[in-house]
Amino acid sequence: MAKHNAAHAHDVVHADHERPNVKLYLGIFAALMVLTGLTVFVSKFHLPRPQAIALGLLIACTKASLVGAVFMHLWGEKKMIHRFLYTAGFFGILMLIPITDFVLTDHQHIDHANVAAEHPDEGHEVESAGPSTINLEAKPAEAPKAEAAKPAKKAKAKAKGK
Amino acid sequence: MTTIAIENPDTHSGISNAKLGVWLFLASEVMLFATLFTTYIVLRMGSATWPWGWDALNVPLGTLNTVILISSSVTIVMAYARAHAKDLGGFRLWMMTTILLSFAFLVVKGFEYYGEFSKGIWPSTSVFYATYFTMTGLHGIHILCGIVVNVGLLIMSFNKESWEHPLFLGRVEGAGLYWHFVDVVWIFLFPALYLL
Numbered sequence: 001m002a003k004h005n006a007a008h009a010h011d012v013v014h015a016d017h018e019r020p021n022v023k024l025y026l027g028i029f030a031a032l033m034v035l036t037g038l039t040v041f042v043s044k045f046h047l048p049r050p051q052a053i054a055l056g057l058l059i060a061c062t063k064a065s066l067v068g069a070v071f072m073h074l075w076g077e078k079k080m081i082h083r084f085l086y087t088a089g090f091f092g093i094l095m096l097i098p099i100t101d102f103v104l105t106d107h108q109h110i111d112h113a114n115v116a117a118e119h120p121d122e123g124h125e126v127e128s129a130g131p132s133t134i135n136l137e138a139k140p141a142e143a144p145k146a147e148a149a150k151p152a153k154k155a156k157a158k159a160k161g162k
Numbered sequence: 163m164t165t166i167a168i169e170n171p172d173t174h175s176g177i178s179n180a181k182l183g184v185w186l187f188l189a190s191e192v193m194l195f196a197t198l199f200t201t202y203i204v205l206r207m208g209s210a211t212w213p214w215g216w217d218a219l220n221v222p223l224g225t226l227n228t229v230i231l232i233s234s235s236v237t238i239v240m241a242y243a244r245a246h247a248k249d250l251g252g253f254r255l256w257m258m259t260t261i262l263l264s265f266a267f268l269v270v271k272g273f274e275y276y277g278e279f280s281k282g283i284w285p286s287t288s289v290f291y292a293t294y295f296t297m298t299g300l301h302g303i304h305i306l307c308g309i310v311v312n313v314g315l316l317i318m319s320f321n322k323e324s325w326e327h328p329l330f331l332g333r334v335e336g337a338g339l340y341w342h343f344v345d346v347v348w349i350f351l352f353p354a355l356y357l358l
Binding site: 019020022025026028029032033036039040043046049052053056057060063064067068072078080084085088089091095096098099102 | 175176177181182185186189190192193196197200203204207208214215216221225228229232233235236239240242243246247338339342343345346349350352353354356357358
């Protein structure tokens with residue numbers, strides 16, 4: 001009975017594992033080698049960076065997909081595993097958000113000396129702080145007057161006292 | 163006792179706990195390396211200059227390491243195939259080859275680091291080298307962890323009870339999944355640092 005249980009348990013566990021396909025593994029190995037050679041070969045041509053990065057990324061993604069699909073048995077894997085990876089991928093993509101800052105503003109070509117000239121509206125805001133400046137200055141301007149008036153009043157009071 | 167635990171399904175999903183655990187772990191690893199790659203992109207786009215990998219690093223050694231790591235991915239999947247077929251000798255042979263290839267990767271990486279250090283190149287030399295040493299260093303630590311797991315499985319295979327244990331195949335599969343992930347990380351690291 002115990003032997004039967006052990007054999008059955010072995011079958012249950014075995015059913016959870018993919019049946020290996022050695023011929024396919026060797027075919028994928030050959031494809032990965034060719035793609036590696038292609039990546040190195042293409043990089044020697046010093047293509048313009050955007051094209052070089054796009055091509056390099058494309059080849060790397062193809063290689064990673066082959067390893068994932070065949071060696072990691074993701075092809076035909078249960079949906080739950082796929083959902084894990086989609087979730088991780090989603091959060092991975094979220095991390096790319098800071099990069100949009102670089103896409104929207106070309107940091108390498110900003111001449112800080114000319115920022116004010118390039119953004120006259122922002123410069124105008126600083127200059128047009130007039131009314132608030134006046135208001136702010138008005139208070140201290142009044143304050144000295146009031147303080148200056150105090151000694152005059154004291155002098156008058158002293159004169160009256162005399 | 164163990165048999166009862168195995169006979170009852172591990173999870174309602176039909177996936178064994180071990181496999182589920184490995185995949186969850188790998189999902190967290192995806193996040194870790196996604197953070198590093200995002201940092202790499204931000205640093206690269208923010209730098210006024212960024213050297214070509216061909217000028218700054220040893221591309222032939224990097225290519226050799228890529229070939230070694232891809233080969234080790236194949237050998238570990240062959241070890242899994244042999245374990246699936248209950249071929250003990252074949253499993254040991256392929257697992258031993260995988261471990262040797264892993265050490266070969268680290269030795270080549272060591273030569274590469276030595277060449278850089280002897281030229282006075284350190285992580286503090288530039289943003290590029292700081293990124294390079296951080297990313298390849300962390301990847302190297304992952305290789306070391308993989309070696310520990312694979313050596314453990316090889317040692318276990320010398321114990322008849324461990325080898326015949328119904329969960330042994332799952333352990334080999336888990337180790338293989340981790341090793342393939344390490345390979346996938348290198349597949350992206352190699353062009354990002356050495357070629358582009």
